Amino acid sequence: MAISRRQFISYSTLALSSLTLPLEGFARRPVSFERLMDFKPYGNVTLVFTSDLHGHLKPLYFAEPMNLLAPEALRGTPGYLTGADFLKFYKIKPGSVDAYLGSCVSFIKLAQLYGMTGGAPQLSTVIKTTVRERGRDRCLLLDGGDTWATSGIALKTEGMAIVEWLNYMDYDYIVAHWDVTVGKEKFLDIVKNRLKAKMISYNITEEPFGELVFPPYDVVERGGVKIGIIGSSFPYTPLANPRKFTEGWSFGVKPEELQNHVRELREKHKVDLVVLLSHDGLPLDIALIKMVKGIDIVISGHTHDITPVPVRVGETLIVSPGSHGKFVGVMDLDVRKGKLQGYRFKLIPVLSEVVPEDKKAKELVKRWYAPYEKEFNTVVGKARTLLYKRDTLYSTWDRLIGEALADQLHGVDAVFGLDVATSPGYRWGTTVLPGQDITVEHVYDVLGITYPEVFVMKRKGRDLLALWEDVADNVFNPNPLYQQGGDMSRIYGVEYELKVNAKQGERIRNVRIKGKPLELDKEYTVAVYGGPPPPGVEPLKKNIRDIVIEYIKKKKDIEVERKPNVKVLDHPYNTDCYWR
Amino acid sequence: MDRRRFLLASAVAVAGLAVLPAIKPAYATPALEKLEKELQQRLGVQLGQIKEVADIKLTAPTIAESGANVPITVESTIPIEKVEQLWVFVDKNPTPWITDVKFTPMNGQVYFSTRIKMGETSNVRAILKLKDGSYVMATKEVKVTAGGCG
Numbered sequence: 001m002a003i004s005r006r007q008f009i010s011y012s013t014l015a016l017s018s019l020t021l022p023l024e025g026f027a028r029r030p031v032s033f034e035r036l037m038d039f040k041p042y043g044n045v046t047l048v049f050t051s052d053l054h055g056h057l058k059p060l061y062f063a064e065p066m067n068l069l070a071p072e073a074l075r076g077t078p079g080y081l082t083g084a085d086f087l088k089f090y091k092i093k094p095g096s097v098d099a100y101l102g103s104c105v106s107f108i109k110l111a112q113l114y115g116m117t118g119g120a121p122q123l124s125t126v127i128k129t130t131v132r133e134r135g136r137d138r139c140l141l142l143d144g145g146d147t148w149a150t151s152g153i154a155l156k157t158e159g160m161a162i163v164e165w166l167n168y169m170d171y172d173y174i175v176a177h178w179d180v181t182v183g184k185e186k187f188l189d190i191v192k193n194r195l196k197a198k199m200i201s202y203n204i205t206e207e208p209f210g211e212l213v214f215p216p217y218d219v220v221e222r223g224g225v226k227i228g229i230i231g232s233s234f235p236y237t238p239l240a241n242p243r244k245f246t247e248g249w250s251f252g253v254k255p256e257e258l259q260n261h262v263r264e265l266r267e268k269h270k271v272d273l274v275v276l277l278s279h280d281g282l283p284l285d286i287a288l289i290k291m292v293k294g295i296d297i298v299i300s301g302h303t304h305d306i307t308p309v310p311v312r313v314g315e316t317l318i319v320s321p322g323s324h325g326k327f328v329g330v331m332d333l334d335v336r337k338g339k340l341q342g343y344r345f346k347l348i349p350v351l352s353e354v355v356p357e358d359k360k361a362k363e364l365v366k367r368w369y370a371p372y373e374k375e376f377n378t379v380v381g382k383a384r385t386l387l388y389k390r391d392t393l394y395s396t397w398d399r400l401i402g403e404a405l406a407d408q409l410h411g412v413d414a415v416f417g418l419d420v421a422t423s424p425g426y427r428w429g430t431t432v433l434p435g436q437d438i439t440v441e442h443v444y445d446v447l448g449i450t451y452p453e454v455f456v457m458k459r460k461g462r463d464l465l466a467l468w469e470d471v472a473d474n475v476f477n478p479n480p481l482y483q484q485g486g487d488m489s490r491i492y493g494v495e496y497e498l499k500v501n502a503k504q505g506e507r508i509r510n511v512r513i514k515g516k517p518l519e520l521d522k523e524y525t526v527a528v529y530g531g532p533p534p535p536g537v538e539p540l541k542k543n544i545r546d547i548v549i550e551y552i553k554k555k556k557d558i559e560v561e562r563k564p565n566v567k568v569l570d571h572p573y574n575t576d577c578y579w580r
Numbered sequence: 581m582d583r584r585r586f587l588l589a590s591a592v593a594v595a596g597l598a599v600l601p602a603i604k605p606a607y608a609t610p611a612l613e614k615l616e617k618e619l620q621q622r623l624g625v626q627l628g629q630i631k632e633v634a635d636i637k638l639t640a641p642t643i644a645e646s647g648a649n650v651p652i653t654v655e656s657t658i659p660i661e662k663v664e665q666l667w668v669f670v671d672k673n674p675t676p677w678i679t680d681v682k683f684t685p686m687n688g689q690v691y692f693s694t695r696i697k698m699g700e701t702s703n704v705r706a707i708l709k710l711k712d713g714s715y716v717m718a719t720k721e722v723k724v725t726a727g728g729c730g
Contacts, residue, residue: 251645479642482721
């Protein structure tokens with residue numbers, strides 16, 4: 001490890017000269033592993049947690065969004081903070097490690113300076129060190145879901161590579177969302193037979209009578225403290241992903257039932273502390289906790305938010321540890337006399353080049369990767385533009401995918417030329433820096449879904465508009481209870497104006513398809529993927545990954561339009577944060 | 581099988597409803613016109629004459645997992661002796677009337693659970709007619725969506 005750290009330091013010294021940011025503090029004191037881990041144990045119980053790993057066992061770049069557009073009532077609140085606003089809100093110094101991991105500001109420069117983030121061997125070291133300093137009997141290890149799906153290695157091993165790592169780490173509890181997309185049978189096999197951690201969920205029930213599928217909560221002792229831990233899986237899994245993965249199960253947000261579980265834990269089980277492990281997303285959890293009393297801590301996954309300090313709602317502390325293995329959350333708690341007396345909280349940044357690798361975890365990753373290394377490492381092209389995925393409305397990855405679909409379908413038959421290609425606003429993916437090789441694994445990391453089929457169909461202008469309005473309401477409804485989570489669908493071939501705060505059905509304006517105003521009764525040719533399959537439409541022979549890989553290979557140098565196809569009328573919309 | 585489950589099971593069998601294809605834009609329906617007509621016809625009152633009260637509890641998802649199958653439950657702490665009848669309406673369904681249920685003191689309490697079909701995002705209304713001739717109501721908006729992204 002000493003070698004790679006030295007490499008890192010010399011590397012960073014070189015890169016420093018090209019930075020325009022005030023980085024003197026960093027230059028004088030390069031980041032060390034010890035400094036990243038600098039967090040003195042406190043209290044008698046510790047929650048150690050990760051969320052939304054999205055199947056990543058190896059380090060990667062992952063850029064935080066330039067925009068998280070919010071309806072007026074929620075603007076500027078945690079869950080909708082990006083870039084310079086994020087830094088200001090949490091008083092983070094521009095150019096620091098925390099700034100690099102938590103905001104979009106100067107991402108390209110800082111990525112070159114600090115390198116990749118995450119990786120199972122690095123996460124293992126951080127988790128093991130934290131646990132060793134405190135003692136295993138005082139620590140509760142939690143993961144907030146979106147764990148063993150949506151990456152190349154997750155897909156190839158049906159999640160098992162990540163499951164084995166979770167077992168190696170000795171995680172205690174987990175909840176789910178994308179994890180079900182390995183298939184319902186496989187999912188049940190994992191949580192019942194393969195995974196050491198316990199799957200808990202108060203909001204997954206059998207239809208139609210509502211029997212619980214998993215235990216809603218568990219009672220566990222750590223450091224002499226009796227903890228009640230409740231699980232909440234993603235409430236809209238049946239809508240966000242094809243229904244077949246959750247056939248016969250119902251999900252949902254159920255404040256009253258949650259309150260009953262809290263009461264039961266407090267009164268019947270006499271617990272000292274109540275923790276909610278949730279995949280609801282930060283805005284929804286904030287709204288939910290306004291209705292449910294008696295929960296001490298919420299570990300909130302799904303929206304990939306980073307909360308350098310907890311969000312306080314009444315007596316409850318809500319924390320969200322980001323995504324893609326960028327952080328390990330550590331919350332030291334002082335619980336005495338049946339009550340939370342105090343806490344210390346830190347999101348430990350996982351800089352892959354600084355954190356020493358755990359040997360056994362590295363071997364585990366190597367073993368699972370071995371059969372696929374050759375395919376994954378195949379270079380298909382070179383990025384000339386930053387390829388990023390996350391944003392409320394637009395991304396260069398999605399633009400590239402749209403181009404690939406258009407190219408594919410024009411090539412087949414000019415008459416069947418494509419008008420519109422939609423790409424789902426998933427929050428996960430990977431980031432490729434300008435000048436970096438694009439590999440097959442990168443494509444998997446953006447399109448690693450178990451239902452990669454592409455469907456081409458005819459749709460009337462009015463139906464398209466209604467559908468986009470519907471998605472817009474799921475993203476921009478002022479009440480988080482009516483938001484479904486996720487970002488806006490990316491619509492290639494279309495330009496439009498968006499009024500975030502307009503009523504449902506009136507947000508999307510001046511739609512132009514291929515440069516001409518949308519006609520309500522005209523039929524358009526539309527390509528879609530990554531959602532519930534449209535009934536009665538046969539998929540194309542090639543799936544979305546094949547199409548994108550083929551296109552990148554053909555073009556080789558991948559330069560992508562940075563300018564979004566959406567004009568936002570009533571909200572600032574940043575388009576240069578990464579490049580500053 | 582306890583009483584609640586029995587009620588629910590029987591209600592599932594009873595409530596047969598109109599079908600409508602998936603998503604329709606919210607602005608395409610003239611607001612409340614159809615509902616008012618139905619209320620006039622079935623209850624003989626206007627929406628404005630029905631008081632929204634806290635002692636009726638209408639439980640329904642904020643976002644339906646499927647418009648074809650939306651679970652709803654109506655409960656009330658109003659003594660059963662004072663209650664005559666329950667109606668359920670969905671404002672924007674092609675036929676807003678869903679069902680009506682007569683209560684007798686033998687029911688013990690106001691509790692009704694069923695599954696309904698909804699063509700689009702709409703208010704769901706549970707209206708009780710009391711023995712004194714007055715009408716009271718609980719309303720909840722249920723969103724019907726084509727789904728979206730993870």
